[in-house]
Amino acid sequence: SVFGAGYGENTTVKGDTHVNIAFTGTAINDSEIDEAVATSTDEEEHTYKLFKSNQTIMDIIGGVIGCAITVVMTPFVALAIKLDSKGPVFFKQKRTGYKGEPFTLLKFRSMKVNADADRVMATRDDPRKTKFGDFLRRTSIDELPQFINVLRGDMSIIGPRPHMEMDTKRYTQLVDEFMVRHAVKPGLSGWAQVNGCRGEHKELRDMEDRVRKD
Numbered sequence: 001s002v003f004g005a006g007y008g009e010n011t012t013v014k015g016d017t018h019v020n021i022a023f024t025g026t027a028i029n030d031s032e033i034d035e036a037v038a039t040s041t042d043e044e045e046h047t048y049k050l051f052k053s054n055q056t057i058m059d060i061i062g063g064v065i066g067c068a069i070t071v072v073m074t075p076f077v078a079l080a081i082k083l084d085s086k087g088p089v090f091f092k093q094k095r096t097g098y099k100g101e102p103f104t105l106l107k108f109r110s111m112k113v114n115a116d117a118d119r120v121m122a123t124r125d126d127p128r129k130t131k132f133g134d135f136l137r138r139t140s141i142d143e144l145p146q147f148i149n150v151l152r153g154d155m156s157i158i159g160p161r162p163h164m165e166m167d168t169k170r171y172t173q174l175v176d177e178f179m180v181r182h183a184v185k186p187g188l189s190g191w192a193q194v195n196g197c198r199g200e201h202k203e204l205r206d207m208e209d210r211v212r213k214d
Contacts, residue, residue: 055158055185059150062157066147073144077108077136084132087113090145094118095162098185102165103154106145110136119166123200146188159187160214161198171207178207181214190214 078089091109094102110133111117111126122128122137129137136142149155155162160181163171171178192198192213201207 055156058158059156063147063150066144066157067151070144070147073141077141080132081109081130085112085130091117091142094165095186096165096168096182097154097162098182100168100179100182103149103162105154105162106148108136108142108145109133110142118164121164121167121200143188150188154185156185156187158190159185160190161193162186171211174204175208175211178211181211 074089081087081089087109089109091107091111092104093107095105097103110130111122111128112130114128116128133142146155150157168178190213192210195213197206197210197213201210
């Protein structure tokens with residue numbers, strides 16, 4: 001692929017070509033991506049451009065349809081959230097996005113308001129979940145507001161799921177090639193999710209498997 005280098009690596013193999021590129025820290029510079037594209041073969045560059053144009057079209061169409069569904073469902077979901085627990089309808093959290101830049105991710109609130117929201121990852125039997133929130137999470141309805149993120153340009157329909165900033169800083173140091181996943185926009189869903197890598201990651205190997213599939 002065009003983007004093949006990992007955190008802390010200086011050289012990686014892309015097809016039959018070596019690309020000198022290093023994704024360091026928790027951000028990716030434009031020059032690093034430009035260099036990867038510039039040193040790719042004509043076929044790879046054409047494939048990349050085709051992917052980007054198709055992705056943009058899909059994001060616009062999918063984002064509009066998704067936002068329309070969200071608008072219709074919001075009054076009913078909001079009423080249920082308010083009746084179930086005190087707090088806002090929407091949950092907002094900083095996540096790591098394209099090129100390692102932070103953005104504000106939107107969700108329907110599925111947990112009680114708590115001080116650990118940005119520090120402690122949600123688990124399957126998390127005691128912070130509300131009764132209606134458990135339903136929202138099991139059905140993924142809580143993710144619907146992220147279609148707004150798609151139209152804003154923060155996310156794509158398909159791509160690696162964005163992590164909390166705290167997790168990005170942690171796993172950048174622990175998982176090889178972790179920052180490669182930020183060379184594309186994060187998505188509502190991706191290859192890792194449809195292959196079972198979703199929800200909590202209890203062990204380091206869980207995150208390593210997720211990154212490989214991303």
